[in-house]
Amino acid sequence: MLRAFLCVRDAESGKDYEHRHEWIESHMHKLVEAFALDIAAYAVISNHYHTMLYIDTECDDKWS
Template sequence: MQRLAVIFAGDIAAYGVMSNHYHVVFYIDAITANTWSDTEVIPGWQEPFKASNLAQRFIHGASLDPCEESKLKELIELWRK
């Protein structure tokens, strides 16, 4: 849980562990998340989830056409939220 708090710019306010599940109260720090560059958002998202092929190509320095860049910007803003 602590690692996810770092990845998603948040803090764990409280949690409860039951015998078969748990509850977490998570505070999102939107100010911090909004300061991250696109190249910071993508690796954070890739840690717990599989990022798109487009994002992986961007991280590895591939050139993207304008349509791909536009789609990647949409994805990054979704991930940032």
């Protein structure tokens, strides 16, 4: 059985991965600052995450 944990405590090994949730959120927001996009919605789940992004074409058009 494949055991991949992104953001939860592994009951079998006792390892805690909950700190990754905050890390993922902070890095997503850093990417928004660096690129012409915005986060419309996101969900960080125990073994993966989903993002819905909005591409800001008006901001992109202003860049050289």
